[in-house]
Amino acid sequence: MAGREDVDVLVVGAGMAGVCAAIAAARGGAETVLTDRYTFLGGNATAGLLGNFLTFHNMKGEQICRGIPQEIVDELIAGGGAFPEGHLPNAYGNAYTVTPVDAETLKWVTQRLCLGAGVRLVLNTYTLGPLMHKDRVVGARIANKSGESEIRARVVIDASGDADIAVQAGAPFHHGDEQGKTMSISLFFRLAGVDLERHLRFIKANPDQFMLGEDPYIGKTRQEIAAGLRTHKDYPLVTGYYDAVKQAQARGEFHPNRQRVVFSITTIPGVVTVNSTSMLGLSGVNNDELTQAAIEGREQIFKVRDFFRKYAPGFEEAYVLDSATAMGVRETRRIAGEETLATEDCVEGRKGSRDIGRGAYCLDVHQPSGVIEHKHIKGGESYGIPYGVMLPKNVEGCLVAGRCVSSDRFANGSVRNQAHIMAIGQAAGTAAAMCVEGGACPRELPVDRLRERLWRDGAVV
Ligand SMILES: Cc1cc2nc3c(=O)[nH]c(=O)nc-3n(C[C@H](O)[C@H](O)[C@H](O)COP(=O)(O)OP(=O)(O)OC[C@H]3O[C@@H](n4cnc5c(N)ncnc54)[C@H](O)[C@@H]3O)c2cc1C
Structure with missing residues (x-):
């Protein structure tokens, strides 16, 4: 074992959920490490050459995602990595707007925002699994060119996209459809x-x-x-x-x-x-x-x-x-969390007092057969994303951010998209910093205080 490091917040996975989580945690005063297997940040938005963010608006044209995600878009515009308008009208009609983003500029912008917030980056590094104390995640084991080591943290945010940490820690999960088959x-x-x-x-x-x-x-x-x-x-x-x-x-x-x-x-x-x-x-x-x-x-x-x-x-x-x-x-594991976003919640545009973000992209499932199925949110509305989708059952000390949050299949077909997972990331990072500040574990955090903080920081809750 090459060494051991102690931090407040460890974010595993530097996709856009992990990036937003790390920026929010560091700005919230927590000593934060963000780690990824690649040499750059952005996950599927950069390494996957995705090329766009869906979606910052509901079908009525109301902006349902702001805060750090919008700041990233503003920085992309300034750096020439997005069109001057940022969000473009989307004639396809699966969302009101689409935001084309240049992967190379996004790597640069996310790195600058993370470093500017005080995040320590640990790149070229594979996270092997969680460090546990009873049912509590207390850090992770990592491996890189320097060898194997441990990063201990008061809160771990699993933003791996696959819930690698939460699942190894014992969280229950679903994998794809009823037969375990995933999207293409x-x-x-x-x-x-x-x-x-x-x-x-x-x-x-x-x-x-x-x-x-x-x-x-x-x-x-x-x-x-x-x-x-x-x-x-x-x-x-x-x-x-x-x-x-x-x-x-x-x-x-x-x-x-x-x-x-x-x-x-x-x-x-x-x-x-x-x-x-x-x-x-x-x-x-x-x-x-x-x-x-x-x-x-x-x-x-x-x-x-x-x-x-x-x-x-x-x-x-x-x-x-x-x-x-x-x-x-597109899809691997979805954790079973304290709350679960369901198809009906999305289609009906339900909102609640525990929401930490909003979603508005259509429910887009690429079936294992190859058929692409879409459901739409009624009345051009958005739906609320409750805090509990990030809280894995049976596991303490860990928040899950990104596409593997607790959601049924069609709900996941919507909430997995970039604008929504960035909003979730900001909420996870803010919550983690508040837990460190107040000595609480994520499950105990008063959601109304988290919502106030998110609102203050420009997020739509
Ligand atoms: C084919 C496809 C098309 C899509 N189309 C769109 C679209 O048009 N618009 C849109 O908005 N969204 C789209 N999406 C959805 C969106 O891109 C993903 O749901 C989103 O990237 C999820 O973000 P994330 O941060 O949760 O995970 P990811 O972006 O997957 O990031 C996870 C990060 O964790 C790292 N990681 C994982 N495990 C480990 C480990 N053990 N050790 C170290 N690092 C690790 C990875 O390297 C990666 O950087 C699409 C997705 C796919 C796959």
Whole structure:
């Protein structure tokens, strides 16, 4: 064992949930360490080449996510890693806005914000598991180039995306659907050399081939929406090519695991981020299966490139610029927490006195069969995310932030998205700092005081 370090708050996993948690904890006065296996921050938003944040608004256009997540967007705009408007209207209609983000600028912005808040970064480091005292998590075992060591902490925030710490500590959890099968895994890549204005003309002439205005709350036809598109920025998250995908599949030119392609525009002219590979029946917490997904994903990338070149006007000269470092794992474990966000809570837009954030993205599940199912929130509303979704049952000293919070499958299909997990992260970090300050454990923290603090710090609660 190379050594031991004692801190107030340890955040495991530097995806956007972990980043927001670490910034909030450090600003709250806690000595905070943020650790990740990669050499940079951002998780799926950077390593996964995701390319956007969904979503800061409900379908009525009200902003439901502010605080640290909005500060990150403001910094991205200032650094040239987001469009000047930040949030763009989303003609797709699965959310009111989408916020395209440049992965390289996001790595830089998140690092600066963390260091500015006083967070100590421990990168290139794998977290092996929790350190326990009875049923309490008191730190974690880590391994890196210096060897193995321990970081002891008064509160541990598990932002690993997979609940690695909470589950090894004994928290009950669900993995995927009733049969344990999870959503498809994707490998993102970017195509360069794309003529997006030519492509937009094709969309306007063929609106029935694209998803436009999906949420019934919008109340407009595809044709009406297509007629209003002026530049490619009016349709930042493109999805469709239904007939072309069918045709290509019949000819063996496209994998059989999706019925449509998806890509988002980027701040770099002629470059798009493609979300169209799909690997089914593989778990993101089984290394053999994850390896298989990586191998299949790389094969699919070049077939998908050829599909775009052949079927998508404006993509004839497109080439693969790069592919993601991390596999795009949509779903693995969801902890069973003291409170659980349910499908009905989201669909009905329920809010409560224990909410620490809001969600508004549609309930988006990529079924193990390959079929993508969406449910929508009634009346263009948002729903509340209660504090207890971060509190794993049977385990003390640990908060879980990010996509693995306690939620049923469809609720998770919404709350896993970036704006929502960033809001959860800010709440987890703030709660952890308050626990350190007051000598409390997360379960004992008065939620009304946490909500006051979050509200003071600009969050929507
Ligand atoms: C294919 C795909 C498409 C998506 N599309 C969108 C979209 O268009 N818009 C949107 O807003 N959201 C989208 N999402 C959802 C969103 O990207 C994720 O739900 C979100 O990234 C979850 O954030 P997180 O911080 O919980 O986890 P992650 O982003 O996964 O971050 C977890 C971090 O923990 C680290 N880590 C994990 N385990 C360990 C360990 N043992 N030791 C050290 N480090 C560890 C990882 O390296 C990573 O950096 C998509 C997700 C996928 C997979």
